[in-house]
Amino acid sequence: MSTTTLSPIEVPPQVPSRRAFLRTGALSALAAGTLVACAKAPEAQTVKATAPSDSDHGGGTMAPHPAAVTATAKAEEMDRLHEAGIKAFPAKTEGKGNVLFEPRMEGNVKCYDLECSVLQWETEPGKRVTAWAYNGQVPGPQIRVKEGDRVRVKVTNRLEESTAVHFHGLELPNDQDGVPFITQPPIKPGETFTYDFTVPMGNHGSHMYHSHHNAAKQVGLGLLGAIIVAPRRPAAIERCDVDHVMILNDGMHGYTLNGKGFPATEPIVAKLGQKVRIRFMNEGMMIHPMHLHGMHMTVIAKDGWMQPAPWKCDTLNVAPGERWDVIVNCNNPGTWAFHCHILPHAESDHGMFGMVTALVVQK
């Protein structure tokens, strides 16, 4: 079981005989014989062009109707933008979130230091947004512990407003629950607060940590991360070769997977015959029905709890606050689109964007 490693994805087939945009577009009219005489008077071209039958009567090469020319040019430009997006994938951006967080051991206690601060975060090439982040990452670093582990999380607040951390899905003692004025005072700017708990037995699975103070804003700006609790004895169905956390988000940073929008999202890479576990987590404000091409997903857990009977789907609706774990049996080689099926979260006439990635099954 390992976290995903980046590897070159399979190259999509080339578009055969694609005419260059410029030739097809603005210049094709000039290339058409009947319009050559007008080359010095572009305004006249347009006039002529709106009445193609006038210039056609002499026979010979027909000029395309200008409306068609424009439409073709637009179609070519759209294709060019779509292709450029795909070719750029996976695009490099500054910063990487959801990086595995190695604990500092103090005796048998796994210690994690989280610092909340403001930074600029590049969600896709050239698009920088203001983020409130744990340890400079959006999502925050990925915490992986085991049920029964003793854990200490020291939170230092370098923000301009108070905060607090809720371990969403963990059934902790009340004073570790992270809700200001109900279970603790808020962690004020400059202050530090330490959570100290034992992960309950049986409480394994895919959980999250995030701010629970002014949370619509603070989580929206990036104060969120995954906390994965491994079971002492994994079920047979949980065995996998690739274990991928996919945190869905929307709102202030746009539509993102693990803090990045397509083409800066990270592909999931597996070898033919391997099993991939995907841990969907929704930290946004909208549902995101995630659709995998080419292979189905077997749903094994909800909010960390094993489903009584696994079930299959190719589109899994993930609501805010939910976590769903699925297993994909990678039996179909190729590069498979993997995206939110609310299409405006995934594609525009400028190409794919936002909540799109790929599952690459290598032969």
Added chain:
Amino acid sequence: MSTTTLSPIEVPPQVPSRRAFLRTGALSALAAGTLVACAKAPEAQTVKATAPSDSDHGGGTMAPHPAAVTATAKAEEMDRLHEAGIKAFPAKTEGKGNVLFEPRMEGNVKCYDLECSVLQWETEPGKRVTAWAYNGQVPGPQIRVKEGDRVRVKVTNRLEESTAVHFHGLELPNDQDGVPFITQPPIKPGETFTYDFTVPMGNHGSHMYHSHHNAAKQVGLGLLGAIIVAPRRPAAIERCDVDHVMILNDGMHGYTLNGKGFPATEPIVAKLGQKVRIRFMNEGMMIHPMHLHGMHMTVIAKDGWMQPAPWKCDTLNVAPGERWDVIVNCNNPGTWAFHCHILPHAESDHGMFGMVTALVVQK
């Protein structure tokens, strides 16, 4: 097993003693004795009417308070609009989508020719929208094949921009997946592309085909349809008398079921004791929790995959890209409302509209 046939639905009971709108409304004031003397001076009427106690002291027939008159008139008008909508159901419109597509056999290959073109589509009486359609239908023609079938789908693009067809739910070889620049070049205007594949064994159920290029726009405009894969050996629970595909949509064409809004939606008709299978498919951008009156639904499949244990409900939340199959045991005679329970998708003060139809159980 047959697709639904239109048949006259049961007539709702008449409204007893409904006073005509006009009499109740504008004219009722004139009929009221105390206001007769003012008939020649309508301005005065209003003045008088705002002080009913002035005109009441003489006793006799009381005039209704004008605010009440207006309210009553508005209430009557609202009822009239609601009734008119119901009475018009199922209203005729030009064009019908989701029509069973008979294949052309080439040897043992089932061949389907799809042509993409632009047209005007009537979603409800008098409401025409621009549609991008397969074979002039929204949704496109309903393809029904069997697992193991060899299938050929020839797509001709008569649009002004490129397109491609993705068979959503089918686990095909990568080069048949229909994602431009990842699995194939886009099908440019005027071009033809042929998909040629064998439907994998085990991959039966309710699937969809739709554009996967500039899809937020192209699917939104109508480039979508159902592809149903029959199993070689249907499970006992799948047996049904009526097999109905219900494609949910929102966005550019309004709220529609199979391309039409109420009252132009198609009722589902069954005889008492029959079993109806409904295959919900969401091609829109929003969830639609579909609510059936009078009888519950037994959920048997998700995205084509049989659920490990069927479960019952009366309201089924269908998210974009999802397909859910249910069985209704028609044991309750009558005309039953069947609608999205996001009420603004189904009713306004002008009556029911959009995602409303009926399941008619005939004795």
Added chain:
Amino acid sequence: MSTTTLSPIEVPPQVPSRRAFLRTGALSALAAGTLVACAKAPEAQTVKATAPSDSDHGGGTMAPHPAAVTATAKAEEMDRLHEAGIKAFPAKTEGKGNVLFEPRMEGNVKCYDLECSVLQWETEPGKRVTAWAYNGQVPGPQIRVKEGDRVRVKVTNRLEESTAVHFHGLELPNDQDGVPFITQPPIKPGETFTYDFTVPMGNHGSHMYHSHHNAAKQVGLGLLGAIIVAPRRPAAIERCDVDHVMILNDGMHGYTLNGKGFPATEPIVAKLGQKVRIRFMNEGMMIHPMHLHGMHMTVIAKDGWMQPAPWKCDTLNVAPGERWDVIVNCNNPGTWAFHCHILPHAESDHGMFGMVTALVVQK
């Protein structure tokens, strides 16, 4: 099994050494030595303050950077508002909805009189909205019957427009279904209509009654309530100590639980070791994924129908028209936040609001 009773909830820990807002805010600049000389010239203060390095070179007490002062003041004010909201919980408001409705017995018939009228409804302290209500309550009074019961519901319409009542989830004879012009005439202003039916055997569970005429408006304004059908023989898993109906709503009255927004929502109170059944019902237009802190929920029923196998979660997505029944085993003492995880439905920089309550587990 009883409905929830209000009881004092556990007091959250005090914030230690919280500096008063005013001192920290506007007055702290004046208290800082280096700025005292400027006290008579506030404009100059500002100028000085924007260049703190000028006034720092003499050493001594440093004045905080005014931007920091402002940020701190804003942070303190935000905390103050958050704390005030929590401290006010459960806040008193006028009117209480969802109150258990004792039937009037006529022989063996359980009779309920519902009167629809317009009123002002206080959703949170000081916030009054126009409501259309059954018996002056939003939600309407909670009806509890048993499967096989004979029930009579007399509806009197004191509104300015027609209405009708649909028993959502009950499988009644068609003429009791409450859909104007399909199953009955609308109930006009001033009119009375009586529904008279026997609750079908097997049709137990969590159901709803609401307007089915101009329903986007009428339900949105409050014409809704719960009708709970007890089974003759409850399943073992249904046994509980506290039985709580939680009706989710959004739209015209804001985000509410049982007609109230936080801090006027009602806490659910149980003793350690007790079992709480929560019956979620969504009468709004949006999904609401309800998240319970500290303990998981075991999902036992959907739309009244027992799930074939119970399953666990901590965040349950409830769509419009759906009902979900869960059991919480109260094994973790404390006051636990319980809220919609679409964070803008639950918290703003003014504190928690809307769809927030608490499950209080008392030792």
